[in-house]
Structures are given as C-alpha cells and as structure tokens.
Amino acid sequence: MTPSAFHLVWLVPALPLAGAAVNLFAGKKLGKLAGWLASALLAAALAISVAILSGMLGLAAGDRLFVQHLFDWISAGSFQVGADLRIDPLSVTMILVVTGVGTLIHVYAIGYMEHDPRFGRFFAYLNLFAFFMLMLVLAQNYLLLYLGWEGVGLCSYLLIGFWFERKSAADAAKKAFITTRIGDTAMMVGLALIVVKFGTLDFSRVLVSRGGSPGYYPQIGPVVSHGAVTAIALLLFAGAVGKSAQVPLHVWLPDAMEGPTPVSALIHAATMVTAGVYLVVRSHVLFEASGTALTVVLVIGLITAIYAATAALAQDDIKRVLAYSTTSQLGYMFVAAGMRAYAAAMFMLVAHAFYKALLFLSAGSVIHGAHEEQDMKQMGGLRSPMPLTATVMTIGAVSLAGIFPLAGFFAKDTILEIASTSGRTSVYLLGTFGALLSAVYIGRLVFLTFFGEARSEKAERANESPAVMTAPLVVLAIGAVAGGVLATGIEGRLPGFLEPVVGVFREGGAGLAKGALIAIALGVSVLGLAVTWFLYGSGKVDWLALRVRLSPLHRFLERAWYVDDAYGAWLGTPGKAAAAFAAYVLDARVIDGFVNGVGIATNALAAAGRRIQTGFVRNYALAFLVGAVGILLYVGLKI
C-alpha cells in the first residue's frame, strides 16, 4: 500500500516553480511579501517532503520505491522518456536537504536582501533554483536529471551575476557557466552513450544491479561492454567534476562568491555543488561495474580535498576561505564515494549542507553587520558587537574542524575510518593531513574575524544582524551540532535508511582500531585549532610580519597554486588570440571579404549593364532588329 503522501510528490518541485512564476511577473508589486511567499512555498514543499519521509518509514525497506509518472515527455519509436519522479531513500534524503536548508536560507535572505531594488527577482531566481534542484534529485531518468542539472547551472549563473552592474560579478557568472559547461558537455556525451548502449535513459533499466537491493535495481539488463560502462561513468563524472568544482574544473567556485551570500550558502555550499556527489551515488552501479571510474573518483576527490584546503589557508576574503573549504569538503565526499562508501558520502553531504550553510550565512551576517566588509584583515574583535553570529559561526567552524561530538566530526571521521579499515593507508594519511588543514583554515577564519582588536573603522562600527537573519542561523547551528544523530560511523540511521539504494559497506578489518582512529582524528583537529590560536588568537605572533617573511609561499597559496593564472596563460591567452584571429582576420577579412566581393562584383556588372539602358527608344528598336536578324540567320544557317 503506497502512502498517500507519495502521490503529492509532484507538488514538491511544483510549489517553488509556482513561486518563481509569481515572483517573476509580480515580484515588484509584492514588495517584501515576495520573500515571504517564496519561503512559505518552499516550506510547504518541505512539509510534503517530511510527510513523504514519514510515509516511507512506515514501509518495509524493500518497498521504499515509488515512481510517479507525470506525462510522456519524449516518445520517438522505441525511445521513451517520461517525466517520472522517483521516490526512494536517496531522493528523499536529497529533497529534505534541499527544501530544509533551502527554506532557512530563503528566510535569511529576506533580511539580507531587504534593501535590494531587485528583491522580487532575487526570490524568483531562488525559487526557480529550488525547482530545478528538486527535479534533479527526483528524476527517474537521466534526461530529466539533466534538465535539472542545466537548470541549476542557469540559476547559478543568474544569481552569481545578480549584481551584474559590478563587472567582477558579471565575469564570475560567465566563468562559472562556461567552466561547468565543459563538464556538462562531457555529461551530455555520456547520456548519448547511454542511449546508444542501453537504448533508454530510465534508471530502472540503466542501473542494473550489482549490489543494493533487487527491488531498486533489476537483475537483468542489456549486455554492455566494460569499456563502454567505463566511458559512460567517466563522462558522467566529468559532469560531476564541473558541477562540484573538483580539480581541474574548480576555478569557478571561488569567483562565484561575487554573488549574494545566501546564494553562496544555498547553491555553492549546500545543494547545487553537491549534485555531483548525488550523481555519482545515484549512478554507483555504473561506477562499480567499471571499477576504473571509481578509482578516478577517489583520486580526483583526494587531490581536490588537499589542494583546496591549502588554498583556503591563505585567503583573506572570508567568503573565499569558505569557497575553497567547500571544494575541499566535496573532495572528501568523492573520496568516500570512490571507496564505495556511498552512505558515508551522503552523510557528509547532509552534515556539510548544515555546517557549511551555517558558515556561509554567518559570514553573510558578519559582512552585513560590518558594513559590507569582506576582508578578514579589516575585521577582528567582532565577537562583542555580534555575539550571536560569533557563537553560531564558531559552532559551525568547530563542526567543520571535526571536534567531537559535532556533525562534522562524525562525517569526516567515518570517511577516514573507512579509508583506514579498508586498507587504503595513503588515502587515510592524506585525508588526515587534509583534516589538519581544514582545522587550521577554519580556525584562522574564526580567530581573525571574531577575536583580537578591531582592525578597521568598519569593524568598530559593526552591529548584530536582525532576527530574520539570525533565527535561521540558530536552526542551522542545531543541525551542525546534532547532525551526528543521523550517523556515528559506518552504521547508523542514515546509512541504514540508504541501504536499499546503496547497499552496505562491507570492506574492513584492516588498519587501526576504532578508538585509535577517533583519537587521531580528534588530536589532529585540536592540534590544528591550537596552532591557529597560537598564530592568530594569542597575540604573541605578529602574523602580518610572518606573512611578509613567507610571502612567496603565501602568494602561491593565495593564488591557489597559480592554477587560475596558468589557465589564463595557457588556455585564456591562446583562446583569446584564436578568437581575435577568427573575429578580425577570418570573419572580417575572409568571410566578409567573400560576401562583400560578391556584392562589389554584382555592382560592377550592373554598372556595365546599365550603359545599355540609354532610354532612347531607337536603341531598343535596333537591339530588337539585331536580335531578330541574328535569330533568323541562326535558324536559316541551320536549315
């Protein structure tokens, strides 16, 4: 018996879509109401999601799958694509995160954006984003998923460039769109390959069981060669790399911080960037069938986790620290997925959605309170003017740093534990090193922002943000603290809930004992925080002088290993040169030359031809005569 709430699933994406439509056309007239309307609609979607969850919990684990067929989307011969929504534990987890965190961020944005002249449009975009994100996670086939995938990319573009009067914002929006497009194009090729090999895009026929529950994955599917599966998995992963800002397509995410802070929290921390992780987990059957693809996921994730953490160490812009941190944490999720620990990846995703959204929104509160100051060098001592923000942001930071018993601790510890017990020692060591770096960069952020003396006039005049902004922060802080109830390791509520979809993680037995692992993880986090306290909090070290002494290293990290500059020099400059060649030589000379040449030749021909047209009737008559005589001669001579 299907719970009745399941039949309402179409409302989950439909409500934000309706909100987007209303706010797009009538946002100006609604004024402040626009924000409340958008928040209320998403909250309603959240309520339905919760109802779906409770309905699902009443079912046996093997029955927790429901597909709602809305309408036939594409029907071409044997190729069918339906607008089908899929409810299973994985998609329910995702819609709860999207609607839950999304609603809080919507409410926060009412306060954050209150003086913006395009208030209504902002909420229209936010709601539109929520719609596409929900379509992405609810899709039952890859094409519908791709629709959501591209839609969130579009909304990301619109929202990063929301303050498009600033050239940097417009540029960042373009950069984000174009960079992710590289991955998206690969993903589209992957979809085409799926159609060729499987003849369908439907999950129920593409994802054929090699693990997980038979109810979710059919046992028999088309025979597809190993090479083809690897190619498909890698192409899908390329899309995930772009969307989730993994190396080498990570460069857009730090720049995306040009967008309003609620956007950074919603799209570039909690939801859209995690779509890549969702895609890998959803398609894990393909990745496992390939094997190679899983290794690629693991390696890319690990590189990103370490690399982005080092870059986060040297950023001065409070939001850029968090952006690199997000990239790094997403790397951890891919590491988990690459080790087949999909439940751990999803747990990290959920926990990260809470504490990173919290950190971003707190950063927004800091920026709002400190009169649009984003540079941490100009902050300091904000603890006393904004105590609530300082408290919740510290909670988020401690959660991210991985201090027991906050959500971040369990999330990160689970992944490291799996790396150790499954015998992947190098992954474990590098992951632990990354965890140390995480504690250092987030500790640095907290100490520079909230402790010490105010280092600028703006920081001195700072004041606390309104309740509409701080209330969501408190709720998120509770999530960042108590997220551990979902899982405290490989076992737990969330892994148990997801088990029918992703199976159980079984590798183990190697590596260190659980107690030792926890001690090491905690020790590393505390060490990291202690180091930053000594450097930035104790007042004994002149960190600005230290920075000058280490300036080559500092610049290297601040410029994120010069990757952006390298892309600019090796790809940007030749690309611009090629474009200039195409525009000024190929187009202006060759193409235009040909087109204009045809015109000039026609003109010249006409100039010659018009001489014949004298306007004297006699000339015409003579021409008749000559013509007639000519024809007669011709005919006569032929006969």
Add this chain to the structure above:
Amino acid sequence: MRTPIAYFLVTSGLLFAIGTVGVLIRKNALLIFMSIELQLNAVNLSLIAFSRMHGSLNGQVLAFFSMVVAAAEVVVGLAIIVSVYRRTGSVSVDDVRELRG
C-alpha cells in the same frame, strides 16, 4: 502570265527596310508609328503573295487578321502619343527617356 513571286517579295522587302530605317532614325513618335505601319503592310504584302502562290486562303486570312490588330494598335498607340504629348509638350521620343539606367 502571272507576275512572278519575286517581284512582290522584293517590293515587300524594300517596304520593310524603309519602315525599319524610319523607325530607327526618326525622332517624331508619329513618324515612327507610320514606319511601323509600313513594316506591317510590307509583311501583309508578302503574306498575300505567298497565299496566291500556294493557292491557299490562309495567308489572306492572316493578312486580315494583322490589319485588324494593326488598327487596334493604332488606337492604343495614338492614345499613348497624345498623352505623352500632354505630359511633355513634345512628341519626340528622345525627350522620353525615363528608363535610362
């Protein structure tokens, strides 16, 4: 003794040539018009001559037909010339050269 066909044809050719030259060298629209009539009648003459030679009435019928057409053409042509005169105050075809390229 019948008059040989060649006589008629030579006369017809001469008339046609005179008409052609008239069309080509005269400026006055009326004279050009008359020259065209001359050409038409030159052709009529040869038509009738051939008709008689072959003992068939076809040529004569055709000649009548062309006369009728010529009469109709005169009506139209003269009307045009009159209206051109009203417009330009002249019947010289060189004054009407709006179609010059």
